[in-house]
Amino acid sequence: MFVLRAAPLGALCVLLVVSAMGQPATAGTSSLPVPPPALQAAIRDLWGKNPQIQAAEANLRAAHERARAAAQPVYNPSLQLDGENADVDRRTAGASLTLDVFGKRKARATQGDAEVRAQEAAFVVERRDVAHDWLKAWSGVALTREQIALGQRRLELMRRFDTLAGQRLKVGDISSTERDLAGLALGEAQIQQASLDAQQAEALAALAALGGEVEGALPDLPQDLPPLAATIVPALAADRPELRQAQAEQERADAAVTVADRNRRPDPTISLTGGQVRSGPRTDRVVGVSVSMPIPLRNSGRYDVSAARADADAAYASRRATELRSNARIKQAQSTYAAMRAASEGFRQGRAGAFDERAALLDKLWQAGEISTSDYLIQLKQSLDTALSGIALESQTWQAWFDYLAAAGRLTEWVDGNSKEASP
Known part of the structure; x- marks a missing residue:
């Protein structure tokens, strides 16, 4: 660390507060539920096809190669052959090598290793983000699929209602105005169903954009709600991929300062020359040793070091900002998920979702003349809107669950069906 750095103090505000929610767990063992096998297979297939992950993998391979290159010797030897025909004939051969006396090779190797760690973390982050995006898009597809099924039920009811309204108009049980209301309701249901079909096409396009399989049968949302947020232990800060990446970037920037400092120090070059010199009838063997070193007068390299130190300070500040965002994101995602899950659980326990029962009761009352058209x-x-809202709420609950797993650093672990112990 090259300048005095002070971490700001402050408190993070929770965006949504629910009374049933406890404090985030910071120690103990978290047992993640196992996702459906079809879901695991779909995401693993996605990881093998997604171009973003392929690019991150290529970047990781490049970082490994750059690290190998940085670990190689800094200087290569030079070979020199001289010959001269004059009053004195000279034939000499020489070799020279610049010596790395200030540890340039070691500094560059350290920087290369830090870059490898940064790219490894970036690869993990990319896999997590792609899985997160796919899961949210998949839940959107599952949502539109259920909404389309409910909308189809609405269309059937409106068609039947329209037919019955026409029959009742003929016998004088309802007025022509009420008959028109039935026709308008059928038309509106058809428009809304087309809108739901368009939403499904949009959700499928979001899946296709990620490179996953969309033609096959996608799994439905699980019948049970995800577990309580308090049962999932967030990963330690040092284990979260984005923080590991930021830490490695800071270490790479710190190593770059050392590299810049080593580069400004000139290394000596040692030369060894041997041969023979002939002057008339006399031939002499010659051996020479020389040492040369550049003099950093016109360019001392100090500005390169200053720039590298500024980059290191920026990397440190960026790591601190990433840590603050990560901690805030965990609290916000946990609060949001707890609120969504509590609402979904309350919706399930009530009668708001009993659409078919209410529809049948309303049909009986209308045909009996107890309620108007x-x-x-x-x-x-109102019953249909409530049922659709309930479906959307459960989908949003699953999306909030995915957000919380991603923020807590446990999403990839959940996809793989593994669980880890987390302790402070």
Whole structure:
């Protein structure tokens, strides 16, 4: 660390607060549930095909090669052959080598190793982010699929209602205005169903953009809700991929300062020359040794070192910012998920989702003449909107669960079906 760095103090605010939520767990063992095998297979297939992951893998290979290159000797030897025909004939051969006396090779190797660690963390982050994006897109597809099924039920009810309204108009049980309401309701249901089909196409396109399989049968959302947030222990800060990457970037920047400092120090070059010199009838053997060293007068390299130190300070600040964002993201994601899960659980325990029962009851009341056509449509629409909202709420709960796993550094672990122990 090359300048005085002070970490800011402050408190992070929780964005959503629910009374049922406890404090985030910081110690103990978390047991992650096992995702459906079809879901695991789909994500693993995605990891093998996604171009972003392929690019991250190529970057990692390049970092390994650069690290190998940095670990090689800094200087190569030079060979020199001289010959001269004059009053004195000279034939000499020489070799020279610049010596790395200030540890340039070691400094560059340290920098290369830090870059490898940064690229390894970047690869893990990319796999996590791609899986996270795919899971959220998949839950969107599952949502539209359930909404389309419910919308199809609505279409069937509206068609039947429209037919019955036409029959009742003929016998004078309802007015022509009420008959028109039935026709308008059917038209609106058809428009809404087309909108749901468009939403499904958009969700499938989001999956296809990630490179995963969309033609096969995608698994449905699990029937049970995800576990409580308090049962999942977030990974330690040092184990979170984005923080590991930021730490490695800081170490690489610190190593770059050492590299710049070593580069500004000139290394000596040792030369050895041997041969023979002939002057008339006399021939002499000659051996020479010389040492040369550049003099850093015009360019001392100090500005390169200053720039590297500034980069190191920026990398340190970036790591601190990443740590603060990561901690805040965990709290926000946990609060959001706890709120969504509590709402979904409450919705399941109530009668708000019993759409078919209410639809059948409303149909009986309307046919019995106990409610008007407008009342029937208003209540049916309210029941349908509530059922659709319940489906959307469960999908949002699963998306919030994926957000929390990603923020806690446990998403890839969940996909792999593994669990780890986390302790402070």
